[in-house]
Amino acid sequence: MKMLIGGAWTDASSGRTMKVVNPATWDEIGSVPLGGPEDAGAAVEAAEHALAAWSEVPALERGRALAQTAALVRGESERLAALLVAEQGKPLREATDEVRGFAHILEYYAGLASSLHGETMAAKAYGRIVIEKRPLGVCVGIVPWNMPVLIAGWKIGPALVAGNTLVLKPASTTPLTTLEIGKLFVRAGLPPGVLNIVTGPGESLGEALVTHAAVRKVSFTGERETGRHVAEAAAPTMKHLTLELGGSDPAIICDDADLEKAAAGVVGARFYNCGQVCTAIKRAYVFSSVADRFKALVAEKTEKITVGGGMEAGVGMGPLNNAGGYERMQQIVDDLRGEARFLAGGETTDKKGWFFAPMVVTDLPSDALPLREEVFGPILPVIEVSDLDEAIDRANSTQYGLGASIWTRNLERAGRGCRDLEAGIVWVNQHLKIPPEAPFGGTKGSGIGRENGPKVLDRYTEEKSILIRS
Numbered sequence: 001m002k003m004l005i006g007g008a009w010t011d012a013s014s015g016r017t018m019k020v021v022n023p024a025t026w027d028e029i030g031s032v033p034l035g036g037p038e039d040a041g042a043a044v045e046a047a048e049h050a051l052a053a054w055s056e057v058p059a060l061e062r063g064r065a066l067a068q069t070a071a072l073v074r075g076e077s078e079r080l081a082a083l084l085v086a087e088q089g090k091p092l093r094e095a096t097d098e099v100r101g102f103a104h105i106l107e108y109y110a111g112l113a114s115s116l117h118g119e120t121m122a123a124k125a126y127g128r129i130v131i132e133k134r135p136l137g138v139c140v141g142i143v144p145w146n147m148p149v150l151i152a153g154w155k156i157g158p159a160l161v162a163g164n165t166l167v168l169k170p171a172s173t174t175p176l177t178t179l180e181i182g183k184l185f186v187r188a189g190l191p192p193g194v195l196n197i198v199t200g201p202g203e204s205l206g207e208a209l210v211t212h213a214a215v216r217k218v219s220f221t222g223e224r225e226t227g228r229h230v231a232e233a234a235a236p237t238m239k240h241l242t243l244e245l246g247g248s249d250p251a252i253i254c255d256d257a258d259l260e261k262a263a264a265g266v267v268g269a270r271f272y273n274c275g276q277v278c279t280a281i282k283r284a285y286v287f288s289s290v291a292d293r294f295k296a297l298v299a300e301k302t303e304k305i306t307v308g309g310g311m312e313a314g315v316g317m318g319p320l321n322n323a324g325g326y327e328r329m330q331q332i333v334d335d336l337r338g339e340a341r342f343l344a345g346g347e348t349t350d351k352k353g354w355f356f357a358p359m360v361v362t363d364l365p366s367d368a369l370p371l372r373e374e375v376f377g378p379i380l381p382v383i384e385v386s387d388l389d390e391a392i393d394r395a396n397s398t399q400y401g402l403g404a405s406i407w408t409r410n411l412e413r414a415g416r417g418c419r420d421l422e423a424g425i426v427w428v429n430q431h432l433k434i435p436p437e438a439p440f441g442g443t444k445g446s447g448i449g450r451e452n453g454p455k456v457l458d459r460y461t462e463e464k465s466i467l468i469r470s
């Protein structure tokens with residue numbers, strides 16, 4: 001496949017390509033251009049060229065272009081979902097949800113177009129004050145491999161509807177579905193250069209995008225250290241920044257919770273996408289008085305998850321996406337073997353593909369890595385706590401602050417969790433649901449800014465004050 005620059009499908013200027021591999025089989029399933037700084041420059045130039053005309057298109061018409069693409073995506077969701085399974089590894093049901101979720105996001109932003117307007121006010125001393133909302137200009141969206149389609153939607157939707165043009169860089173292991181979706185934008189009649197999709201390594205192509213002087217905003221989703229680096233690289237040219245970084249989401253299970261539902265919810269929100277979700281539950285804190293029952297339920301439900309290739313019938317969990325993630329996970333499991341108790345999983349598999357059985361561990365030392373850092377893989381630590389005070393203290397004890405949940409039937413405890421858990425999103429008796437209506441993003445080390453939500457267009461526009469005296 002080729003990159004989309006200025007409405008044309010192009011090879012990398014170097015002529016080089018990079019392979020895309022199926023994580024369940026290690027088979028090569030395609031290749032894309034290995035773009036570099038020159039290609040980044042060409043894409044930004046194409047986006048600059050398209051900007052003036054696109055920013056003058058009425059917002060509702062810009063929204064219509066998104067809605068028309070959403071309809072095409074829905075029409076082709078089966079084909080796109082199968083491609084997403086092949087490059088990412090997730091089960092078909094999850095891939096289908098993600099592709100339809102992408103369409104839903106475009107539809108949400110098409111609707112939000114009608115909320116874009118300025119303001120005027122009469123002010124005796126100055127005449128009239130007009131506040132215009134101007135697009136920022138050329139934006140860059142950088143996307144990780146875990147939810148490549150959904151997260152691309154979080155960047156494309158608001159950037160385009162607000163009148164900006166965009167250069168989008170998918171992760172190197174998952175570029176194919178995004179490029180196919182690019183074809184649907186072209187088919188829906190999006191003008192050339194409004195959306196450009198470039199492929200290539202983050203450290204060269206991505207770096208050239210985030211340092212480019214003509215780029216006004218970078219919206220980055222990825223790992224915390226990369227995010228820190230992106231912030232530094234973007235600083236000299238004063239770019240607007242949204243950083244959606246990792247999470248180590250805690251779940252607190254109180255002794256009054258519906259344990260059956262809580263166990264099902266926690267297992268679902270840990271092993272979805274093979275545990276590779278920024279807002280997956282990465283630590284479960286359960287009151288000691290119900291811990292035995294909760295652990296037994298969680299272990300039982302985890303062992304029922306069928307692991308396999310995402311296109312196989314009945315599969316509940318696919319492989320990890322890439323070799324680096326697999327090696328990191330293997331190291332974590334090896335380290336835990338000596339110091340924790342496995343309630344489920346933990347055996348190695350000699351299956352081809354980056355597979356792990358889903359794991360539940362308990363009795364971890366308090367400084368064990370999964371209790372401090374984000375673990376992007378299928379392991380659920382369950383930790384006993386004596387009460388809500390201890391649970392909240394321990395839940396807040398990492399540098400992350402993306403999501404958190406509390407499972408209880410007690411309104412006062414739920415309220416306490418909502419108030420005191422340090423997170424951008426708190427769920428009560430659920431976890432992982434991320435509707436576009438809800439602002440999404442983290443506090444502390446989980447990032448800066450928010451994506452989605454009714455006010456997100458403020459992050460893709462700049463106010464211009466005009467004072468008119470007659």
Ligand code: NDP
Binds near residue numbers: 201204229245279
């Ligand atoms: P990375 O940070 O490694 O990569 C993310 C993207 O950044 C990729 O497209 C990558 O390109 C690119 N990139 C890498 N280096 C640079 C650079 N120097 N300049 C510009 N771009 C660069 O993260 P992962 O792909 O490993 O994604 C997993 C992480 O994403 C997890 O920590 C997860 O929690 C987080 N995440 C956060 C979410 C949130 O909203 N808070 C949502 C989903 C995931 P390439 O692939 O070519 O290396």
